[in-house]
Amino acid sequence: MLAKEYVDMLSQKSVIREISAYGTERAKEIGYENVFDYSLGNPSVPVPEEFKNKIIEILQTQDPMTVHGYSPSLGISSVRQAVADSLNRRFHMNYKMEHIFMTSAAASAIAHALRAVTIPGDELLVFAPYFSEYVPYVNKTGTRLRVVPADTQGFQINFQALDDMMNEKVTAVLVNTPNNPSGCVYSEETLQKLSDYLKDKEQKYSHPIYLISDEPYREIVFAGVKAPYVAKYYKNTLTCYSFSKSVSLPGERIGYLAVAPECEGADILVDMCGQISRGIGHNCPSSLIQLALPSVLDITSDLSVYEANKNILYKELTNMGFECVEPGGTFYMFPKSLEKDAKAFCNKALKYDLLLVPGDGFECCGHFRMAYCIPTEKVERSLEAFEKLVKEY
Amino acid sequence: MLAKEYVDMLSQKSVIREISAYGTERAKEIGYENVFDYSLGNPSVPVPEEFKNKIIEILQTQDPMTVHGYSPSLGISSVRQAVADSLNRRFHMNYKMEHIFMTSAAASAIAHALRAVTIPGDELLVFAPYFSEYVPYVNKTGTRLRVVPADTQGFQINFQALDDMMNEKVTAVLVNTPNNPSGCVYSEETLQKLSDYLKDKEQKYSHPIYLISDEPYREIVFAGVKAPYVAKYYKNTLTCYSFSKSVSLPGERIGYLAVAPECEGADILVDMCGQISRGIGHNCPSSLIQLALPSVLDITSDLSVYEANKNILYKELTNMGFECVEPGGTFYMFPKSLEKDAKAFCNKALKYDLLLVPGDGFECCGHFRMAYCIPTEKVERSLEAFEKLVKEY
Numbered sequence: 001m002l003a004k005e006y007v008d009m010l011s012q013k014s015v016i017r018e019i020s021a022y023g024t025e026r027a028k029e030i031g032y033e034n035v036f037d038y039s040l041g042n043p044s045v046p047v048p049e050e051f052k053n054k055i056i057e058i059l060q061t062q063d064p065m066t067v068h069g070y071s072p073s074l075g076i077s078s079v080r081q082a083v084a085d086s087l088n089r090r091f092h093m094n095y096k097m098e099h100i101f102m103t104s105a106a107a108s109a110i111a112h113a114l115r116a117v118t119i120p121g122d123e124l125l126v127f128a129p130y131f132s133e134y135v136p137y138v139n140k141t142g143t144r145l146r147v148v149p150a151d152t153q154g155f156q157i158n159f160q161a162l163d164d165m166m167n168e169k170v171t172a173v174l175v176n177t178p179n180n181p182s183g184c185v186y187s188e189e190t191l192q193k194l195s196d197y198l199k200d201k202e203q204k205y206s207h208p209i210y211l212i213s214d215e216p217y218r219e220i221v222f223a224g225v226k227a228p229y230v231a232k233y234y235k236n237t238l239t240c241y242s243f244s245k246s247v248s249l250p251g252e253r254i255g256y257l258a259v260a261p262e263c264e265g266a267d268i269l270v271d272m273c274g275q276i277s278r279g280i281g282h283n284c285p286s287s288l289i290q291l292a293l294p295s296v297l298d299i300t301s302d303l304s305v306y307e308a309n310k311n312i313l314y315k316e317l318t319n320m321g322f323e324c325v326e327p328g329g330t331f332y333m334f335p336k337s338l339e340k341d342a343k344a345f346c347n348k349a350l351k352y353d354l355l356l357v358p359g360d361g362f363e364c365c366g367h368f369r370m371a372y373c374i375p376t377e378k379v380e381r382s383l384e385a386f387e388k389l390v391k392e393y
Numbered sequence: 394m395l396a397k398e399y400v401d402m403l404s405q406k407s408v409i410r411e412i413s414a415y416g417t418e419r420a421k422e423i424g425y426e427n428v429f430d431y432s433l434g435n436p437s438v439p440v441p442e443e444f445k446n447k448i449i450e451i452l453q454t455q456d457p458m459t460v461h462g463y464s465p466s467l468g469i470s471s472v473r474q475a476v477a478d479s480l481n482r483r484f485h486m487n488y489k490m491e492h493i494f495m496t497s498a499a500a501s502a503i504a505h506a507l508r509a510v511t512i513p514g515d516e517l518l519v520f521a522p523y524f525s526e527y528v529p530y531v532n533k534t535g536t537r538l539r540v541v542p543a544d545t546q547g548f549q550i551n552f553q554a555l556d557d558m559m560n561e562k563v564t565a566v567l568v569n570t571p572n573n574p575s576g577c578v579y580s581e582e583t584l585q586k587l588s589d590y591l592k593d594k595e596q597k598y599s600h601p602i603y604l605i606s607d608e609p610y611r612e613i614v615f616a617g618v619k620a621p622y623v624a625k626y627y628k629n630t631l632t633c634y635s636f637s638k639s640v641s642l643p644g645e646r647i648g649y650l651a652v653a654p655e656c657e658g659a660d661i662l663v664d665m666c667g668q669i670s671r672g673i674g675h676n677c678p679s680s681l682i683q684l685a686l687p688s689v690l691d692i693t694s695d696l697s698v699y700e701a702n703k704n705i706l707y708k709e710l711t712n713m714g715f716e717c718v719e720p721g722g723t724f725y726m727f728p729k730s731l732e733k734d735a736k737a738f739c740n741k742a743l744k745y746d747l748l749l750v751p752g753d754g755f756e757c758c759g760h761f762r763m764a765y766c767i768p769t770e771k772v773e774r775s776l777e778a779f780e781k782l783v784k785e786y
Binding site for chain 1: 448453462500502642643657668675
């Protein structure tokens with residue numbers, strides 16, 4: 001009696017995994033340095049030294065019973081307070097410890113947020129292009145994920161499309177800015193307009209519409225770009241954060257859910273998350289990793305390589321004739337493919353050892369994603385391959 | 394639109410939490426050293442030094458990009474292999490890496506096991522007395538948890554009661570040996586009889602009945618007691634393990650699910666767990682903690698204090714007239730209360746600053762649980778309080 005639903009998932013192919021597997025095989029033939037692998041969004045710069053030093057200090061000076069003891073299910077109090085303090089300092093918010101729930105990175109934060117503010121039968125809206133893992137995240141809650149078509153001009157929000165899809169069953173909207181895969185950052189204007197729109201609908205439908213804001217790239221923002229803090233614009237915001245990208249700790253599975261202080265239910269939402277955990281087998285991130293976290297709350301890894309790579313790629317690819325909205329942050333860009341069928345385009349790119357991901361999986365066809373979290377010298381060497389690819393068109 | 398189900402859970406009182414909170418308040422009045430707190434199952438001995446040394450060595454010698462990089466969703470391969478090797482060495486099994494799924498301790502292992510082998514509408518049997526968190530673990534899967542009444546004579550299995558409750562909807566049976574709260578260890582005879590019984594029912598109902606074996610106390614076994622390895626007796630066994638108790642790492646949230654090599658579906662069950670994770674927001678335990686784990690796979694903390702405490706308490710309490718099945722392991726014992734109503738009994742115990750947990754929450758009334766993971770000198774000082782309590786009866 002194996003659960004059929006999960007058996008069936010095993011036979012679904014992941015395009016990114018296939019491309020990545022192809023790259024691994026190809027690397028055996030020509031060397032990994034010659035495979036221009038733009039397929040995976042893994043940070044390419046190390047965590048700040050402060051983190052390592054802090055862990056060693058904790059292990060050498062603190063009681064192991066405390067360090068490795070049970071964390072309260074909502075997270076270690078001092079760490080929750082430090083997270084609140086850091087957010088307040090940097091974004092002029094007024095979070096208290098009680099608004100912070102420590103999670104196993106953003107996946108877990110979103111899993112809890114979804115279960116806290118939606119019930120089976122509700123609808124959740126997400127804007128294309130979007131991170132495709134949202135589909136299994138949402139599907140298992142019984143809530144219906146509906147995708148608002150992209151604003152392909154600027155990868156802000158297509159408000160007309162949003163309005164077409166809005167109805168009273170919508171109890172949550174999921175945003176991701178700075179965005180995977182577009183690299184675009186929602187402007188102040190976009191967020192204000194979204195806030196006004198949602199407030200209006202809340203009043204019309206007489207129920208809150210929660211904004212679940214997935215922000216793992218919040219600190220990866222390029223020169224001249226302002227990344228507004230989403231929860232400042234809309235009170236019913238649940239902020240989902242991960243330390244995977246900004247401080248390069250993806251393997252440590254650490255992040256948090258921050259409930260905006262004025263949010264409806266702010267007094268009980270974090271406690272509800274503690275109850276949700278009991279049913280899904282999540283308790284807490286590692287206590288040692290939690291205790292070391294305050295060492296990197298206000299700093300980031302050296303993120304300059306991502307901006308350097310973006311500058312080269314944006315300039316050179318647009319020169320070659322690619323149409324692309326300039327990324328404001330992250331380590332992704334999302335140009336138009338040179339033929340309508342992005343899968344065919346990405347297949348052709350493989351001839352030149354360029355590993356690109358078709359936009360179809362992000363529900364935005366005719367585009368392709370590049371994850372440029374790779375060494376800059378490799379980015380530079382890849383340009384010749386792009387030139388050859390362009391010549392095919 | 395807060396999810397009512399979780400809001401409602403907030404008003405449910407946890408007896409253990411209430412007792413513990415009482416203890417904290419009382420400690421402010423008379424000092425914690427004078428509160429005989431037998432309420433919580435927290436290890437009281439530190440992790441072996443090897444673990445600390447290994448973490449520091451990893452941080453000082455390995456590339457932080459590797460150490461803190463994404464772990465594969467099934468766990469880091471070398472760690473899975475090391476877990477398989479350790480199980481094979483110690484229990485003469487033949488696990489391969491492919492049978493091991495790294496989890497955030499036993500809670501997560503059970504969450505995955507349940508979703509892999511049961512579907513909504515199925516029934517799962519568990520034997521009283523049992524760890525009460527199984528209720529939310531199972532409830533959220535849509536599977537129905539049914540409790541087989543206890544064998545209060547020896548806290549083995551009440552096979553007559555099992556047979557009364559067995560039907561073809563049962564697709565999984567959950568066991569916990571060494572047991573929380575009884576401290577008892579299933580004998581070879583019990584496991585063989587259970588295996589024969591379940592095999593017979595599998596044939597009768599023409600479907601597998603999986604044995605989910607929750608074994609966080611497997612290494613905490615006292616002199617003269619043999620703790621048979623459950624999966625040796627029954628091929629359709631999913632072993633759920635946690636490093637919380639035997640090496641005192643509860644805060645690190647690390648454990649595994651081991652699929653017995655001959656289990657039906659053994660070739661895909663671990664991959665299914667990888668899919669299950671996507672829907673419940675669990676990805677993996679911390680990569681750093683995983684990498685350090687091989688340092689403690691074949692060793693334990695110094696567990697002698699638990700046996701010393703058991704010896705004192707078992708001898709003295711039975712001398713005072715308590716009826717108790719002698720624990721074979723863990724750091725729990727589960728004597729009969731001196732009046733039928735264990736809650737009333739535990740309330741009376743508070744007068745003498747004895748924090749005991751009534752058996753009702755473990756669905757075994759008329760008993761109380763003592764978690765004797767406390768300093769031996771405190772155990773000794775508590776005996777006078779027990780004597781006073783006995784005099785009330």
